[in-house]
Amino acid sequence: MNVAANNRAVYPASAGEPSAGLDRLDRIGAIRHLAPHESLALEGDSANRFHRVLSGTVAGYKATADGRRQIVAFFFPGDLVGLTTGEHYAYGAEAVGRASVCSVPRARMRELSRQSPALHEDLLLALDREIAAAQERLLWLGRKxxxxxxxxxxxxxxxxxxxxxxxxxxxxxxxxxxxxxxxxxxxxxxxxxxxxxxxxxxxxxxxxxxxxxxxxxxxxxxxxxxxxxxxxxxxxx
Amino acid sequence: MNVAANNRAVYPASAGEPSAGLDRLDRIGAIRHLAPHESLALEGDSANRFHRVLSGTVAGYKATADGRRQIVAFFFPGDLVGLTTGEHYAYGAEAVGRASVCSVPRARMRELSRQSPALHEDLLLALDREIAAAQERLLWLGRKxxxxxxxxxxxxxxxxxxxxxxxxxxxxxxxxxxxxxxxxxxxxxxxxxxxxxxxxxxxxxxxxxxxxxxxxxxxxxxxxxxxxxxxxxxxxx
DNA sequence: CGACTGCTTGAGTCTGCTCAATAAAGGTGG
DNA sequence: CCACCTTTATTGAGCAGACTCAAGCAGTCG
Incomplete structure (x- = not known):
């Protein structure tokens, strides 16, 4: 059995050293300031833009019909919220405390990522990390x-x-x-x-x-x- | 609140109509037959190939040091196992019952996906679905x-x-x-x-x-x- | 035809939830 | 600046859903 090193998710470079590829997004997006608990997106909304956290913290969540809520991820400065290729957001997102984000139209992003392999690579990495993090947490919730x-x-x-x-x-x-x-x-x-x-x-x-x-x-x-x-x-x- | 349609994961076209982009993988990979419970990869293994399920079912799992186990996903025919940009598999994978897969070297896949936008698109979609599925299940495990x-x-x-x-x-x-x-x-x-x-x-x-x-x-x-x-x-x- | 694996069902226990009351902070407006 | 109100954290008591342990029963596969 090999479980030694892999029991915690690893976040190589989210807050500390924001990747060069992603940084350029900050220049083209619209900055938005959020009050505590202000909503950034609702689950099921059509996903035409996504967001990069500039300051504060954002929570992505899902909810059941009777009000139970599960936070699917916390996003800290440098993280990308609402990454999806799909038509609709898979989760709602709201600010935890005060926060600010930079919103980028998905179309614009696609275009940029076609031009810049570095950016494209960074997006894939971000997706990858999001999967790994979610699956890691399945172990927490299911078995811990x-x-x-x-x-x-x-x-x-x-x-x-x-x-x-x-x-x-x-x-x-x-x-x-x-x-x-x-x-x-x-x-x-x-x-x-x-x-x-x-x-x-x-x-x-x-x-x-x-x-x-x-x-x-x-x-x-x-x-x-x-x-x-x-x-x-x-x-x- | 908008929770109507989004409480179950949606798998647009995994088994039924395998996408044209992915199908070409089946021709270049090595076919491997697995006995029940035979291991395809261990958590933490270096991830130099990934697999497409041809028949049977494959389980991706994580485990704790003391033997508790959490299955992170079931993969059915047409699904991709071990998709990751990272160096190592985030989860182990083993056959459920008898199964067969087609293994493709990651390097080869990269190359192909650069050539074929359709394939590339399909891979992004697969990643996307994997994220959505994992997050959906977080709600199950955390709140149901x-x-x-x-x-x-x-x-x-x-x-x-x-x-x-x-x-x-x-x-x-x-x-x-x-x-x-x-x-x-x-x-x-x-x-x-x-x-x-x-x-x-x-x-x-x-x-x-x-x-x-x-x-x-x-x-x-x-x-x-x-x-x-x-x-x-x-x-x- | 055994031995094994997987499913069922019961009894008892325990972790974590609910309900509830209290306390401590923070924000607001006079 | 203080009184008031709201929100958040703490702590206790009791409950219950799910787990463990255990026994019994198929069904399967050598």
Missing amino acids: TARERLACFLLECADRTGEPGEDGRQSVPLPMSQLEIGDYLGLASETVSRALASLARDGAIDILRPFAGVVIRDRRRLEATTDEGAHPPRACS | TARERLACFLLECADRTGEPGEDGRQSVPLPMSQLEIGDYLGLASETVSRALASLARDGAIDILRPFAGVVIRDRRRLEATTDEGAHPPRACS
Whole structure:
């Protein structure tokens, strides 16, 4: 069995070093500022433009008829929202807190990507990462406990947006509410609160008060929590 | 709120009418026959070729260190397995029952897709569908009950591989075991069995004995079960 | 015709949800 | 700048859906 390195999604270069190919999009798109919870697109809308996050955070979500909601992805600065070849958006998108995006007409983008192989390559990579991320999260939602999901989530955020702090402790700002974290992880907000408290109790993290993120105090321990198993320490067969 | 039509993934043309662009792949790839549970690729393997399913079914999966498994996708004839721009496979793949695939070196494919816009277009579409499918399933795993997941799954299979039978009842062969269905839906196999029995008791489906699929007896009812809510019929606010 | 694998069904347990009450922040307007 | 109101987080109690463990029963394949 080979599961060693692949249990967390990898985001080579989303926030840190925005790729040269994508950067040119920022110059041709229309900038739009979003208030907290303002909608960028609805699920099923015809998809004639897509967006690149400039600042803040955007959540992509799906919902059931009776109001249950599942956040399908968080988009941070540099990420592309609404990538699809299809006619309609597969998910709705709204701002988490204040945010700004740059909207590019899909037609214009196609044209550009035909001209620039670099841009084209970057788009494929972005699609690829979106698939990998979604599938990674299928494992979380299908097979992991609340504590494990939280640990995975915090490590993901740390790798994507966390500040360096390579002395063992790393500050991880979390712009979204615990309810939104719950909608991302398939948990009730109360469970998120409890799981966070539990991780803090174990000394893996410190919770910022008032809640605005966490500090990873013991990354090793957090990584271990990523796969600790549902039941108490049960031996491997 | 607009959630009407988008709660199930749509697979425009996977089995029925394989696209002309992709078909040419079958001529240049090496055909490989797989025994039940034979592995096609391991998670993390370097991804130098990908595969098109010719017959049978292939499962793509991820696993945790302690052996829990999540099937990320089922691939039916005509589907592409292991599409990625990245260096390594994001998931392992193995045959469900007997299967055959056609393996194409990635390098060769790149070349072809540069020459043929039709093929290129088809590949983008396939990627797109893979994303949409994965995200759809995030909603299932994060927010739906066992019965709901089963109903969604059966409808998905019906739309992808089911035989016509548009007189209200449709035969849906299920080549995979209930354990595998469980690994796909994030459920224990016993729960799958119970949920199936429950749907049959409600008259939505008939279960083929010995287990090899179901017959959709009342599609309407099955679709309703797709979103019935965790708790007993609770009114919408 | 056995041995094995896969499905069914039951009993009991547990994780995570719901409901509820309280507390702490943040935003607003006087 | 403060009182007020809203939103978000915390914590407890109880419930329930799904899991585990276990036994029994086909059906299949050597």
